[in-house]
Each structure stands twice: as C-alpha cells, then as structure tokens.
Amino acid sequence: MKYLAVTGGTVSGLGKGITISSIGVVLKSLGLRVTSIKIDPYLNCDAGTMSPFEHGEVFVLNDGGEGDLDLGNYERFLGITLTRDHNITTGKVYTHVLEKERRGDYLGKTVQVVPHVTDAIQDWIERVAQIG
Secondary structure, X not given: OOOXXXXXXXXXXXXXXXXXXXXXXXXXXXXXOOOOOEEEXXXXXXXXXXXXXXXXXXXXXXXXXXXXXXXXXXXXXXXXXXXXXXXXXXXXXXXXXXHHHHHOOOOOOOOOHHXXXXXXXXXHHHHHHHHO
C-alpha cells in the first residue's frame, strides 16, 4: 500500500480539498485503488457543532458521520463512499486513546503523545485505508 500525504496548514479556502480530489481522479484513471482520509487538528470530534462561518457547511456521510465539504468532494470526484472513520480529528484520536487507557489497555503505563497518540493515528490511517 502506498500513501500520498497532502498538507497545507490550517488556512481554509486554499483549494487543498479540490486538489486532493483531482489527484485522486488522476490516480484512479491509472487503475489504482484510491481512497481519501481527511485529518484535521481540531479537538472537536466532528464538524457537526462547528461554526459554518469558519469551516463551511457540514457534509453528512452515509453512516451519519459529519465532516466538512471536502469529504463530499472526495466522494463525488472519486465515486466512493466514505465513513466517519475517513475523517480523523485530534478530538477523535484523544477520545480513542483515553478510552483505551480507561479500559486498562495500556497496562498501567503512562499514556503519552509519543508513542500512544502517534501510534493511534498511524493505526487509524492504516485501518481506514484497508476498507477503502
């Protein structure tokens, strides 16, 4: 499996989403299997309660997950169906790590950003990439 990461900071409206969608279409036309995962640094778990004036309208996925309009562009351009797991936020990752800590999954270790949060992000990306 190959990964292509496109970054562009936190400035909205630069066209990162359309650029990613367009690159995906080109890769798909070459016969590659393509999916898209959006990673946002905010602590919110999804875009459902965020101001549309700051982040644009909310796009609701088939499984009820809420993200920004980039997810809708990815679905339309690439002809794929995304899930709430294709939208990763810092809030979701921290929630996941803290739930694991509460269950005792870390066996009493001190839970830290490195390695626990970084491993959770990597695991999440690899898992979602497999489901398409």
